[in-house]
Amino acid sequence: MIPELGNFALVLALLLALAQGTLPLAGAARGTQSWMNLARPAAQGQFVFVAIAFGCLTYSFVTNDFSVLYVASNSNSGLPLQYRVAGVWGGHEGSLLLWVLMLSLWTMAVSVFSRHLPDDIIARVLGVLGLVSVGFLCFMLFTSNPFDRLLPAAMDGRDLNPLLQDPGMVIHPPMLYMGYVGFSVAFAFAIAALLSGRLDATWARWSRPWTTAAWMFLTLGIALGSWWAYYELGWGGWWFWDPVENASFMPWLMGTALIHSLAVTEKRGAFKSWTVLLAIFAFALSLLGTFLVRSGVLTSVHAFATDPKRGIFILAFLVVVIGGSLTLFAWRANRVGLGGQFDVVSRESFLLTNNVLLAVAAGSVLLGTLYPLFLDALNLGKLSVGPPYFETVFVPLMAPALFLMGVGPMARWKQAHVPELATRFKWAFAVAVAGGLLLPLTMGTWTPMASFGLLLAVWIVASSLTTLASRLKQTPGSGIAKWRAQSRSYYGMLLAHMGVAVFVVGVTMVKSFEAEKDVKLAPGESVELGGYTFRFDALNDVKGPNYVAVRGTFAVTQGASAVGMMYPEKRMYHVQKNAMTEAAINTRFTRDLYVSLGEPVEAGDGKAWVVRVQVKPFVDWIWGGCVLMALGGLLAVLDKRYRLATRRQSAPLPASDARLTAAS
Amino acid sequence: MHKSLFLFIILVCIGLSGAAPSRAADDAALEQRVQRLSEELRCLVCQNQSLADSHAGLAIDLKNQVREKLKQGASEKEVIAFMTERYGDFVLYRPPVKGTTLLLWFGPGLLMVAGLIALFARLRRRASETVEPSLTIDERARAVALLEGRTPGNPRK
Amino acid sequence: MKWWLWPLGLFLVLAVFLGVGLTLNPREVPSPLIGKSAPHFQLPQLHDPEKTFSQKDMLGKVWVLNVWASWCGPCREEHPVWVDLAKTQVVPIYGLNYKDKRADSIAWLKRYGDPYVLSVADTEGRIGIDYGVYGVPETYLIDKAGVIRYKHIGPVYPSVLKEKILPLIAKLNGNA
Numbered sequence: 003m004i005p006e007l008g009n010f011a012l013v014l015a016l017l018l019a020l021a022q023g024t025l026p027l028a029g030a031a032r033g034t035q036s037w038m039n040l041a042r043p044a045a046q047g048q049f050v051f052v053a054i055a056f057g058c059l060t061y062s063f064v065t066n067d068f069s070v071l072y073v074a075s076n077s078n079s080g081l082p083l084q085y086r087v088a089g090v091w092g093g094h095e096g097s098l099l100l101w102v103l104m105l106s107l108w109t110m111a112v113s114v115f116s117r118h119l120p121d122d123i124i125a126r127v128l129g130v131l132g133l134v135s136v137g138f139l140c141f142m143l144f145t146s147n148p149f150d151r152l153l154p155a156a157m158d159g160r161d162l163n164p165l166l167q168d169p170g171m172v173i174h175p176p177m178l179y180m181g182y183v184g185f186s187v188a189f190a191f192a193i194a195a196l197l198s199g200r201l202d203a204t205w206a207r208w209s210r211p212w213t214t215a216a217w218m219f220l221t222l223g224i225a226l227g228s229w230w231a232y233y234e235l236g237w238g239g240w241w242f243w244d245p246v247e248n249a250s251f252m253p254w255l256m257g258t259a260l261i262h263s264l265a266v267t268e269k270r271g272a273f274k275s276w277t278v279l280l281a282i283f284a285f286a287l288s289l290l291g292t293f294l295v296r297s298g299v300l301t302s303v304h305a306f307a308t309d310p311k312r313g314i315f316i317l318a319f320l321v322v323v324i325g326g327s328l329t330l331f332a333w334r335a336n337r338v339g340l341g342g343q344f345d346v347v348s349r350e351s352f353l354l355t356n357n358v359l360l361a362v363a364a365g366s367v368l369l370g371t372l373y374p375l376f377l378d379a380l381n382l383g384k385l386s387v388g389p390p391y392f393e394t395v396f397v398p399l400m401a402p403a404l405f406l407m408g409v410g411p412m413a414r415w416k417q418a419h420v421p422e423l424a425t426r427f428k429w430a431f432a433v434a435v436a437g438g439l440l441l442p443l444t445m446g447t448w449t450p451m452a453s454f455g456l457l458l459a460v461w462i463v464a465s466s467l468t469t470l471a472s473r474l475k476q477t478p479g480s481g482i483a484k485w486r487a488q489s490r491s492y493y494g495m496l497l498a499h500m501g502v503a504v505f506v507v508g509v510t511m512v513k514s515f516e517a518e519k520d521v522k523l524a525p526g527e528s529v530e531l532g533g534y535t536f537r538f539d540a541l542n543d544v545k546g547p548n549y550v551a552v553r554g555t556f557a558v559t560q561g562a563s564a565v566g567m568m569y570p571e572k573r574m575y576h577v578q579k580n581a582m583t584e585a586a587i588n589t590r591f592t593r594d595l596y597v598s599l600g601e602p603v604e605a606g607d608g609k610a611w612v613v614r615v616q617v618k619p620f621v622d623w624i625w626g627g628c629v630l631m632a633l634g635g636l637l638a639v640l641d642k643r644y645r646l647a648t649r650r651q652s653a654p655l656p657a658s659d660a661r662l663t664a665a666s
Numbered sequence: 667m668h669k670s671l672f673l674f675i676i677l678v679c680i681g682l683s684g685a686a687p688s689r690a691a692d693d694a695a696l697e698q699r700v701q702r703l704s705e706e707l708r709c710l711v712c713q714n715q716s717l718a719d720s721h722a723g724l725a726i727d728l729k730n731q732v733r734e735k736l737k738q739g740a741s742e743k744e745v746i747a748f749m750t751e752r753y754g755d756f757v758l759y760r761p762p763v764k765g766t767t768l769l770l771w772f773g774p775g776l777l778m779v780a781g782l783i784a785l786f787a788r789l790r791r792r793a794s795e796t797v798e799p800s801l802t803i804d805e806r807a808r809a810v811a812l813l814e815g816r817t818p819g820n821p822r823k
Numbered sequence: 824m825k826w827w828l829w830p831l832g833l834f835l836v837l838a839v840f841l842g843v844g845l846t847l848n849p850r851e852v853p854s855p856l857i858g859k860s861a862p863h864f865q866l867p868q869l870h871d872p873e874k875t876f877s878q879k880d881m882l883g884k885v886w887v888l889n890v891w892a893s894w895c896g897p898c899r900e901e902h903p904v905w906v907d908l909a910k911t912q913v914v915p916i917y918g919l920n921y922k923d924k925r926a927d928s929i930a931w932l933k934r935y936g937d938p939y940v941l942s943v944a945d946t947e948g949r950i951g952i953d954y955g956v957y958g959v960p961e962t963y964l965i966d967k968a969g970v971i972r973y974k975h976i977g978p979v980y981p982s983v984l985k986e987k988i989l990p991l992i993a994k995l996n997g998n999a
Contacts, residue, residue: 237715237719237721239719242714244714272792275827279830282830283830286834293841297841297844297845298849299841299844299845299847299849300844300849313845314845317838317841317842317845320838320841321835321838324834325831325834325835325838328830328831328834329831331827331830331831332827332828332830332831335827336827343792343793344792344793345793346786346789346790346793351789354785354789355782355785358778358781358782358785359778359781361781362774362777362778362781363774365774365777366773366774366777369769369770369773369774370770372837372840373761373767373769373770374849375840375841375844375847375849376840377766378844378847378849379840379843379844379847382766383754383755383766383853384754384755384756384851384852384853385755385756385758385761385767386708386755386756386757386758386759386761387759387761387770388706388708388716388759388760389705389716389759390705390706390759390760391759391760391761391770394760395774398775399774399778518701519697583721600721601721601726710852710957710958711957711958723922723948724948724956724957727947727948727952728952731952750855751855752855752856752952752953752954752955753852753854753855753955753957754852754853754854754855754955756852
């Protein structure tokens with residue numbers, strides 16, 4: 003009964019989405035107030051029904067209703083409760099429902115937090131979001147219904163993929179989807195602006211907090227995914243340039259460019275068509291990611307089971323949504339005014355240069371990801387594009403962007419002077435060079451790559467602090483008052499940039515100084531790596547709720563002092579018969595020790611294993627940096643001026659003036 | 667159909683694993699070369715791992731081959747040639763530079779140069795096109811107020 | 824051309840590629856060995872390890888080399904196809920027993936039937952690597968000059984045999 007209820011709720015949600023996607027848009031075009039007024043209730047009703055459907059599916063999982071095909075395929079009566087809940091989004095159909103839930107949640111948020119927006123704008127924004135929702139609900143109902151029955155019911159389920167039975171899996175997809183789907187709001191604002199012809203600084207101000215919020219979630223989602231891969235896949239890598247990872251990274255790069263471009267548009271009313279294009283691209287890449295993951299056109303470690311019919315549906319949807327909006331863009335973009343004036347050397351220009359670099363980076367990832375497909379489609383052979391390619395291409399693109407990150411915040415808006423900038427940054431640059439040259443020596447060896455990476459990281463920190471110091475000096479008042487006079491979004495920017503620096507330190511140190519060894523070890527033997535001694539003490543059988551495992555016991559010492567015990571496992575899950583490597587990780591502020599069991603060595607007494615031990619300096623800084631970036635985003639979203647804008651908007655403003663610019 | 671193919675690959679992975687263990691060498695320098703080289707080679711069984719990462723039986727065999735060849739004094743190039751003769755360019759995570767990969771290798775660089783040139787051309791043109799000073803919202807509201815004969819100073823009336 | 828048309832154009836090109844991509848199988852790796860001489864081997868025979876067998880022994884004949892193992896599940900799936908084909912005597916089938924234990928393989932053949940003229944034991948998997956084997960079963964069709972003309976990865980189903988392999992055998996035999 004419950005699954006049918008869920009199915010029915012989805013149908014009702016689709017009907018409401020249809021209403022939300024058509025009438026308000028038509029109303030805005032014709033000026034019919036009553037039609038425009040439908041947008042909010044329709045959006046909120048849609049959210050309620052999607053939430054009901056989601057609740058129904060969760061209920062089916064929790065109660066082990068194996069007469070539902072999706073539950074039978076992704077759960078098992080032996081599965082612990084928390085993973086039964088996470089199992090809701092453990093497969094294609096349910097994760098699609100999560101997508102739709104997130105979409106309706108964002109839509110709901112827009113309908114609630116946008117009281118200050120003009121009626122026609124809000125009608126258009128919600129209308130566009132409604133249309134996107136129609137597409138996904140149709141996709142779900144017609145090709146991938148999570149409520150499909152399995153008759154007769156299965157005795158027991160086929161279990162959730164053991165890789166996904168992990169706390170990281172419980173939160174990674176919701177975060178990631180919040181980010182992915184969040185860009186639909188920026189997209190909807192962009193389309194609304196194009197439709198209304200009112201593409202101005204106010205538009206940028208409205209969509210800025212939404213974009214930053216989505217970006218924040220995406221940052222966290224990607225970081226969580228990377229961290230999960232690191233400890234769960236069992237071989238110590240944290241980023242593989244796998245198509246599915248790239249699918250989440252491309253919208254992130256575009257979104258980052260968009261955030262910075264929105265700053266220029268809000269400040270100067272300039273480069274509006276470019277900003278709109280970035281908003282369309284960010285969401286287009288989110289949709290493309292969905293296509294790549296769910297259609298099976300590329301091989302990937304973590305793609306869903308695929309079905310060509312689904313691929314065709316998403317492709318068609320992609321063509322309608324993206325093709326449609328790019329057509330709208332081509333039609334409207336030429337009518338956009340130029341905006342305010344600024345110099346070739348100015349903060350605006352630095353931001354836009356960074357923008358170009360980020361967009362090119364996203365384009366390169368796209369090229370590398372799809373290149374095997376291009377060649378194959380043209381019958382020119384098969385090849386692989388992997389980490390060595392991306393690393394070769396990516397570093398030269400990102401290095402100047404990181405350098406500009408230091409310069410940009412210091413440069414004046416409108417007009418900056420190179421000699422003045424040079425004087426201001428003299429010290430920051432000297433510190434960066436010294437740091438870059440000397441810091442690698444603390445690790446014992448000096449390599450150009452390590453030196454360069456650390457130079458960039460120190461540069462970002464030093465130049466940011468220089469900027470902060472001079473900003474504080476210019477602020478009147480004393481002590482704490484000076485600090486409090488700076489806006490939250492300024493601190494947000496600072497924090498996010500520091501996050502990038504921390505991230506760069508992590509990546510540089512891991513890439514330059516990580517050590518690993520694959521050795522054959524029997525209990526009693528030990529191996530030495532990077533100053534640590536790993537002694538293999540024992541091997542035991544252990545029993546989990548739905549798996550059996552062998553667990554190794556390793557005692558780790560550094561010189562004479564004990565570091566700790568580590569317990570890597572090799573698990574065999576009962577239902578899917580998958581062997582899973584559960585690595586043991588010993589974390590300290592500046593390094594991780596990583597031990598994983600490979601394969602048993604058959605020869606000999608049968609107790610020896612191939613063991614992989616790794617020392618990974620500063621690896622946790624990678625994710626720590628991402629968390630700082632996300633926190634920076636959070637601070638920026640909470641900035642007072644977005645709420646100030648709320649009040650100010652109530653006073654009538656001269657509507658559309660291309661040269662109108664917003665106060666800081 | 668696709669699902670069964672996937673299962674088949676999983677089965678193959680499991681079937682092949684646990685065969686011969688990796689013969690990890692004692693020679694650290696050699697081991698580092700083996701490691702670096704096998705990070706550039708794609709495991710064909712579990713296709714989205716490098717040979718270095720994969721525990722599949724075939725990957726271990728191939729890694730042993732790499733080690734043996736290097737030990738015999740083969741260069742990295744020769745080992746890569748050995749692999750591509752048997753498995754094609756598909757095994758290389760770093761695609762070779764040739765006619766069909768020119769766009770792949772030089773596309774990003776070209777895109778960056780083109781993007782930066784376009785941006786600076788546009789910035790220069792803009793700087794000469796927009797001459798009027800722009801107003802902030804507050805300035806504008808004050809100007810409107812002045813024009814309407816109200817007292818300036820409070821932009822919100 | 825106006826720059827704002829570019830994004831749309833590029834996107835449409837991309838969409839066409841994605842559409843074509845849906846019809847392709849990204850997992851299939853074509854062998855670079857097709858059209859090249861079959862790599863050399865000289866391996867002990869499975870049933871009679873005293874004797875060896877080499878690909879050279881087959882010069883002048885069109886033949887099938889099938890890579891199999893007793894631990895390989897999908898091999899059992901395709902096995903009836905070979906057993907039936909062997910009965911028709913259209914083509915001699917030789918087995919490359921890949922990374923297997925001798926006793927296991929012989930028992931396996933006893934149980935499911937032995938379509939092979941003979942099998943050779945590649946215990947270490949060396950020859951497998953030379954032939955670019957990455958997923959068992961794999962099947963090679965080699966012509967009279969000792970050149971590999973066709974390779975199939977994964978189980979050979981009756982449809983593959985009928986549509987691809989048999990016509991090619993007829994062609995290779997007819998042309999000589």
